[in-house]
Amino acid sequence: MKPYKACSCRDPETKRLLGKKCPELSKKQHGRWYARYEAPKSAEGSRRQPRIGPFDTERECKEGLGKVLGTASNPKAHDERKTTLGQYLERRYTWRTSEAETGEGLKKSTLVSEREAIDLYLSPGLGHIKLVDLSDEHIRELYAAMRKINRPEEGEERTEVLRRLQEVRATRHGKRLHSRPISESRIRRVHAVLHGALTDAAKLSKIRTDNPADGVWRTKGGKRKQGRAKPLLWTAERVEQWEKTGVVPAKVMVWSSDQCGAFLDFAEASGERLYPAFHLDAYYGPRRGELVGAEEQDLSLARRRLHVLQAQSDDELDDTKTEAGYRQIPLDDETVRVLKAWHKRKLEERLRWGELYQDAGRVFCYEDGTALKAEYLSSRFRILIERYANIRARAAEKWSVERIARKYRTSEASVEAALRMTLPPIRFHDLRHGAATMLIAAGVDDKFVSEVLGHASVAFTKDVYAVVAEELAEDATRKISAFIPRQGRVSAVGANTVPSGH
Incomplete structure (x- = not known):
């Protein structure tokens, strides 16, 4: 099992390989290093002494021999020697x-x-x-x-x-x-x-004795990863208990259609600049990174389609989470109206900024045209929910609508929207969960919902959202654009809001 040097030179007379007997092996650059080791006997019981090599140096040969000897007693490792x-x-x-x-x-x-x-x-x-x-x-x-x-x-x-x-x-x-x-x-x-x-x-396979990937990518220690948290609906009973204790029942909470409609009415009446992004997320549930990463060339209001082709992660554009994430989202009339108004607003901002405007080519951007940071979207969402709660708190102290509007520098219409009902807290990502739940509860086909959300399978969509959708089903009598009730707007039940082909 000791490493040896050999070459491919041949005897000039017999034409046989000289191997270890070549007189030129003493030269530094002549020949390569090899080694043999004792392998497990074959199925017939015969002895096996495989050769490993060639190696450029004796040291490399010894290292290679050491690796082989670590599994030499394992017949499986020997048989899998050439497996890539x-x-x-x-x-x-x-x-x-x-x-x-x-x-x-x-x-x-x-x-x-x-x-x-x-x-x-x-x-x-x-x-x-x-x-x-x-x-x-x-x-x-x-x-x-x-x-x-x-x-x-x-x-x-x-x-x-x-x-x-x-x-x-x-x-x-x-x-x-x-x-x-x-x-x-x-x-x-x-x-x-x-x-x-x-x-x-x-x-399991016993082909190696170690895992060379250990330590290559160091990760932080911490708690063991838990199973996927399934959403809970903010029912009247849960809202009442939350108002008493301040405790949120679960990590993932979903608004009812009435609660979601109240939030959107409040955001729109407040003049929130990014209201269109919240509207789109509440209706169709694109991921936050997909919203921020959406480019203008991927949105066609004439064809009523948003193509989701990328997402922004760590301030850089990247592929969507999986191939299922590459998808088209068909848009209803109300969403198209909202996005047209948004497009007009962006044009006005471009004119105001003039040469300082930096067009990032995104659907949603800052006022100067630069690309949004994903966290900014979540931040604006949290601010609106906090303002909503503060308005209700002032109303409980018998403040007038006019006084509250002056205090928070908002419109009286937004104050009136906030006074419609209690709005329990959710995370921005929970708008996506809510969209999935309300689409299913509204009777939209499961496959269509799965495709709109960019899920890999219909089974996943139903497994996560079926239970909470059943809770919501009693309130759902309209589809897509009509499933979220909006103040001062009436949509006909059974209106054809789902684009043809779905």
């Missing part, structure tokens, strides 16, 4: 898909995300490397290449890994992939797939 990472990933994915079909494995959305990670990054970047030879350096090189995707550096040559990744990203399933940089959150999701596969390779 790509082959193992495909084999493992087949197992996981089979488990999912029995109802005992992963959800379809998780498998879709894992398939993307394998096809776009792991297989093209590392798939050709033998599983037993994969090291942390290979993994770090992959992540470094991912960070360079669509970030041109002048004078810097592309690595082989980066070249392979870019070739694969050109098109997928006949569609061109986005040409934006890869976010750290996306790299983290790819790492989770790779780490899980290498853990299985070590603990």
